[in-house]
Amino acid sequence: DQQVKQNSPSLSVQEGRISILNxxxxxxxxxxxxxxxxxxxxxxxxxxxxxxxxxKNEDGRFTVFLNKSAKHLSLHIVPSxxxxxxxxxxxxxxxxxxxxxxxxxxxxxxxxxx
Amino acid sequence: NAGVTQTPKFQVLxxxxxxxxxxxxxxxxxxxxxxxxxxxxxxxLIYYSASEGTTDKGEVPNGYNVSRLNKREFSLRLESxxxxxxxxxxxxxxxxxxxxxxxxxxxxTRLTVV
Numbered sequence: 001d002q003q004v005k006q007n008s009p010s011l012s013v014q015e016g017r018i019s020i021l022n023x024x025x026x027x028x029x030x031x032x033x034x035x036x037x038x039x040x041x042x043x044x045x046x047x048x049x050x051x052x053x054x055x056k057n058e059d060g061r062f063t064v065f066l067n068k069s070a071k072h073l074s075l076h077i078v079p080s081x082x083x084x085x086x087x088x089x090x091x092x093x094x095x096x097x098x099x100x101x102x103x104x105x106x107x108x109x110x111x112x113x114x
Numbered sequence: 115n116a117g118v119t120q121t122p123k124f125q126v127l128x129x130x131x132x133x134x135x136x137x138x139x140x141x142x143x144x145x146x147x148x149x150x151x152x153x154x155x156x157x158x159l160i161y162y163s164a165s166e167g168t169t170d171k172g173e174v175p176n177g178y179n180v181s182r183l184n185k186r187e188f189s190l191r192l193e194s195x196x197x198x199x200x201x202x203x204x205x206x207x208x209x210x211x212x213x214x215x216x217x218x219x220x221x222x223t224r225l226t227v228v
Contacts, residue, residue: 009154034216043118043204043219044157051213089157100145100164100208101172102217106156 003027004092006105013112019077021108023090026071031094034102035064035075038087047088048075080112116140120205120220127195127227135190135223137205145208146188147172147217148180150201157204163188195227 005024013019021035031052036044050057050064050073057064063076077084087109091102121136139146148160149172159172161180169180177199179191188207192199202224206217 004156006156036216036219041221043206043221044217045219046216049214049216091157100210101147101159101162103159104149104157106154 001026002106003030004090004103004105006088006090006108008108009106010109010111013080013110015082015112015114016079019075019080019084019110019112021075021077021088021090021110023073023075023105024071025073025092027092027103028068028071029094030092030103032092033064033066033073034091034093035062036089036091036104038089038107044089052094077110080110082112082114085110085112118205118207118218118220120203120223122223123221124224125226127192127225129196129227131195132191132193133195133225134192135203135205135225136187137189137220138187139205139207139218140186141207141209141218142185143207143209143218144185146182147206147208148178148188148190149204149206150174151204151222152201160190160203192225195225197227199225200227201225 034049035047038044087107090105118139147162149157163169163182166185205220208217
């Protein structure tokens with residue numbers, strides 16, 4: 001039972017354009033959401049997070065949007081750069097789980113081409 | 115500032131052999147985790163430790179054991195390796211000290227069981 005889903009395994013975007021990565025979740029008790037970025041042969045690194053009391057959080061070129069009624073979050077990268085090419089994982093925590101446990105999606109591979 | 119250190123980085127085992135993956139963090143975090151990453155499966159939690167002296171099973175604990183040796187170190191042991199345990203293993207740590215928190219991951223151990 002995949003509680004956090006990233007339905008697009010890959011995304012290709014031209015440099016300078018917007019990248020939109022999507023994530024859906026099924027557990028309405030999740031109250032904190034994160035995005036991680038992973039380069040090959042490295043561990044995932046924290047990118048941005050959002051609490052369920054907000055619907056938007058911005059950090060430079062990265063913005064995360066949360067739609068609680070749709071159980072959907074998205075990561076916008078504007079403008080996209082070649083260095084953004086990586087695998088992006090969304091994650092969620094809260095509810096009936098140990099609140100420090102993160103449930104990860106399957107990842108979306110973003111490729112930014114010149 | 116090392117963060118989370120995992121050893122070894124690469125390992126090849128024969129079916130039935132045993133080994134221990136080591137993880138240490140220098141951030142004084144209470145919580146530590148072991149995840150495995152497989153193609154199309156995302157990051158799946160094997161075991162976690164909410165604090166020194168405690169460990170709990172995650173989503174995929176079968177075939178593994180863990181030891182929280184002290185606050186810094188959390189090891190993962192494969193008693194009798196199987197080809198299905200071929201994967202990339204990530205250790206992580208966390209500490210919820212504010213509204214924004216997340217895991218810090220190590221760089222991973224790539225394990226092949228033949």
